[in-house]
Amino acid sequence: MSRALPPGYDPGVLDRNKIPILIDVALGLLFYVVAKLTDLSTAALVGAGAGIALVVAQRFVKVDLVGGLALFGVFMLLISAGLALLFQDDMAVKMRTSIVGVISAILFLGDGLLGGNRLGKGLCRYLPYSDLDPGRLALGMGVVGLLMAGLNYVVAKIASTDVWLFYSTFVDFFLMMGLIVLVFRYARGQMFSRT
Structure with a gap:
């Protein structure tokens, strides 16, 4: 079936x-x-x-x-x-995710506030949903970028390099995917609906 x-x-x-x-x-x-x-x-x-x-x-x-x-x-x-x-420092390499996350989050948030005409629309063409609102998508991705940058910063500061490496390779991907599913729901106007 x-x-x-x-x-x-x-x-x-x-x-x-x-x-x-x-x-x-x-x-x-x-x-x-x-x-x-x-x-x-x-x-x-x-x-x-x-x-x-x-x-x-x-x-x-x-x-x-x-x-x-x-x-x-x-x-x-x-x-x-x-x-x-x-x-020439491991901590600088660990911080790359936080640095890029904050930069991309600022860009996505700015684009989202302007209706998602650049980054939001560009991202929409790679996604399987035709009913995404580019402005909402850009705002959601900006928030996810800030959250993931903050989490990476905390793990890099308090955990060993081996723990950070495991987190950055395996754990943060699944966390981010879960958050992105919520962003898709928000961008499709389904965040607070029961369907």
């Missing part, structure tokens, strides 16, 4: 973005493995190298490798590498 798809849902969007999503997950796992075998600075440099290689490879293949989430992952890896080179 097949279940009807919710109104406004287009599974074809997810099909088109599955390779960039898998690449983003692979980049996160690469960072984790290299950090466990070496240190955070080396992991950041290796990750940035892999990200740059993907961007270059994208010019030669027709499959979308770095669209959507994967391009954001490459951006995160480049910031990690920059912080690792600039400060």
Whole structure:
């Protein structure tokens, strides 16, 4: 017995973005493995190298490798590498998520207050819902960015590097996905409805 798809849902969007999503997950796992075998600075440099290689490879293949989430992952890896080179300090690498989270949150919140005409609309094209309000989506993503940046800061400050590495690779992803589901409900006007 097949279940009807919710109104406004287009599974074809997810099909088109599955390779960039898998690449983003692979980049996160690469960072984790290299950090466990070496240190955070080396992991950041290796990750940035892999990200740059993907961007270059994208010019030669027709499959979308770095669209959507994967391009954001490459951006995160480049910031990690920059912080690792600039400060030569594990704490700077740990703080990359907080730094990028606050910057992106400010940008999303500003865009949301202006109706979501830039970032909100850009993000909407990667999502399987056709009934998303770009302004609400941008505001919600800004709030999620601030929450995740704050959580990363707390874990980086109070936990060991191994605990932070596990948290940043595995735990924060699931926390963020749960929050993003709430953002989607909010952006679709369903946050406080019973359906």
